[in-house]
Amino acid sequence: MAAEISYKPGELLRNIAEGDSDAFTHLFDKYWLQVFAHVRTYIKDNAAAEDITQDIFFSIWLNRSKLATVQDFEPWLHVVTRNRTISGLRKMLHEPDGGISATVPEIAAQQSDSPVGQLDYKQSRELLQKAIDQLPERRRQVFRMSRQDGLTHAEIAEQLQISKATVNEHIGEALAFLKTRLAAYPGLLNALLLISGCWLGRK
Template identity: 40%
Template sequence: MYAEIQNETYLLHEMAAGNQQALKAIVEAFWPNIYAHALAYLRSPEKAEELTQDVFIAIWEKRSTLPGIENFRGYLFITARNKIISRLREKLGDELTGDEADAAETLYIPDSQLELKELNSLLRQGIAQLPPKRQRVFEMSRLEGKSHAEIAAELNISKDTVSEYITLALNFLRTYLKNNGNHLHIVIFCLYYI
C-alpha cells in the first residue's frame, strides 16, 4: 500500500527533533499514496493536493508524538481518512448528517465494505441499462478515470457531448439507486462518483 522506507523509526525521531530533511524524506515516500487516495475520493487534483499537504502539515505539527507511534502507516492513513471525511462533509453539506455521516465514515475502514459491494452490484445493473454510447462514456470516465478530453478523442465526439452523456448517466443512476436501493446507497454514490 505505502512505499517502503528505510530507517522510518530514525526519520520519525529526527522529525520529532525538528529535522525538516527527515520530513522531506517522509513526504517523498508517502506523498504518492496519500495523494492517490485523496484523489480517488475528492476527484479534483487541486483539492487532493491541498488535502495531502494538510496531512503532512498535521503530521509536522504533531511531530513530538511521532516516536511513540508504533504503526506510522496506520497513523498516516487515519489522518488522511479523517481529513477526507471532513472535506466530503463540507462538499455534501446538509446532505450528510447523523447516521448517514457515521455510515459514510465506515467506508474508510477496510473491514466495512458490505455497502460498497451492494452499491457496486446495484450500480452495475443500472449502468447496464444506459444506452450503449452513454454507458461507454460513463465507464471510461468514472471507472477507468479518463478525462473528458481523452474520452472525446478516443470516441471521436466533442467534450461537450462527453459532459452531457456523463450528466445524463449520473442523473439516471441517481434515480435508479433511489428506486432500487436505499438512501445510504445514494450517499455513497455521491461520495464516489459525483
C-alpha cells in the first residue's frame, strides 16, 4: 500500500512534483484527516467540509510542479487549507469578500491562468459528470462501476456477465471520449480520477 512507503525528507514533494501518483496518494492518506479536521472546525456540514477538503488536494495535484519549491510543507498546507476554507465560507454565506482575502494572501499553488486553475473540485466534478452522461449507456455503466464504485475489471465482468476484455474496451473508449470532451481543461480528467481513487481508498 502507498501509505507504507517510506520517503526521505523532501523526496515526497519532489516525487509528486514530477507526477508520481503513488507519492500523492501517500500524501493524501497522511494529511487528509488533518485537513478535514481543520476545515470541519469552521464548516459544520460534513458534506461541505469533505468537498472543500477534496478541493484542497485537487488543487495541490493540479499545481504539483510548484511543490518542488515548498520548503516547509505543513505550514504551507495550513495556509492553503485556511484560504480554501475562507473561500468556502464565502460561497456558503453568499457574502462578498469583505476584505478577508487581504489578510490571507493567496499562494502560488492555488493560482493558475489555465482553465483548470479557475475551477474548484466541485465544479470540475460536475464538468466530468456531464461528459460521463454523454457516454453510451453500457459504457457509462462500466465506467462508473470502475471509477466511481471502485470495482475491479474482474468484478465488473462478473456482475455484468461480460468478458474482462469487453470491460477493458469500454474503459479505454470511455477515457478516450472523456479526454476529448475535456480537452479544453488539460489535466482535469486525470486529476479527478486520481482524487476519486484516493477518496475510494479511504472508505
